[in-house]
Amino acid sequence: MSLPLSSAPAPAWLWKGDEPSVTSVFQPIVDLLRGEVIGHEVLSRGPGEFREPHVLFTQARLEGYTWELERACWTSALRCISTLPEAQRSAPFFFNVSPDVLSDPRFGDGSTEELLARYGLNPKNLVLEITEKAAFEDNALLQRLTRQCSALGFGIALDDFGAGHSGLVTLVNSAPQFIKLDQALVRDIHRHSYQQHLVKSLVSFAASVNATLIAEGVETWNELAVLLRLGIRHAQGYLVARPAPVPVLPSVEFEARRHEAMRALDFREDEDDETVGSIVIRRNCVERPVTPEELERLFQQKADVDHVAVLHGERLEALVLRRATATKGAAQVAPLIVEDRMALTTLARLAMERAPEALYDPVVVTDAQKRFLGTVTMQQLIRRITELLERRTPA
Secondary structure, eight states, X not given: OOOOOOSXXXXXXXXXXXXXXXXXXXXXXXXXXXXXXXXXXXXXXXXXXXOSHHHHHHHHHHHTOHHXXXXXXXXXXXXXXXXXXXXXXXXXXXXXXXXXXXXXXXXXXXXXXXXXXXXXXOGGGEEEEEETTSOOOOHHHHHHHHHHHHHHTOEEEEEEETSSSOHHHHHHHHOOSEEEEOHHHHTTGGGOHHHHHHHXXXXXXXXXXXXXXXXXXXXXXXXXXXXXXXXXXXXXXXXXXXXXXXXXXXXXXXXXXXXXXXXXXXXXXXXXXXXXXXXXXXXXXXXXXXXXXXXXXXXXXXXXXXXXXXXXXXXXXXXXXXXXXXXXXXXXXXXXXXXXXXXXXXXXXXHHTSOGGGTTOOEEXXXXXXXXXXXXXXXXXXXXXXXXXXXXXXX
């Protein structure tokens, strides 16, 4: 099937017939608190002298082939994604989209969804990164286009935030789910208090509008340590992982140092903040192997038990909830697992970010060696945080 191109044939450095000349690489975006990859940004590389992205995209703009380049990038990336294992294909992939391409009638004529369908994907697998460096002068049009994209299922991200003059206006009119801090705000942030104050305010703003704030271009542990202290939870950059031909996980070395950085931070926001370990309780536990029937009998015999931890030695094997057994028969859940040194305020924030159906599930607590210590219920957590707030409030 031919791709929708302009009337003039695209040059060979973009397309060779129906074959894109560009290649795709992937860079992970990591949740620093959990060490999990939440998505991958898709980056493009051109052939030969056009390998570097800024050279490739500049040449396309000069020759009037911006749309053809975008199609080449998308086609290359979607082909690669379609060959990945099913578990990897579902993770969101972040695609850069310039304002002129987003407003091009061909983007909204159904051909984009058709291209996705051709490779077994749908808009829910993608996040459109609107680059903030390119000013979008028609704010009403930007608002309408981002709403249309959201209605189709695409996620919306504002890329390079802080790099241009229209950042706040673009932010207001695009209402993104993701805000990506430009690397200029991240670079050497440990040396500049002004940058730190600005990023701290953006952390508060993102939390208030339920947007995910991502620090781009993180390259040193000094930068990461300050970003963590300021409340940045998600990061991307060479320190995490370099772009690769297929999606990759951060290295074992990065994970070990990330874990130590989080523990060194001690997760505390206030000197009076208590840790999770102060309220953890070791409730009903059973050793594996255990059958669903045995678990159901346990729930029937103990009316006050709402969850059971299935252990393999000192480690959690599964968490089973009473409410899940009513419809699924001793169904396991994927619980939120935290360390005992995490601050209660941090745990509250993490717990409230869960999906609605899991919002009040118990939280599993381990020590630094991942040994099971017990669980904390939301009732416990809310009661203790309320007590702490009352203690801090002057009489």
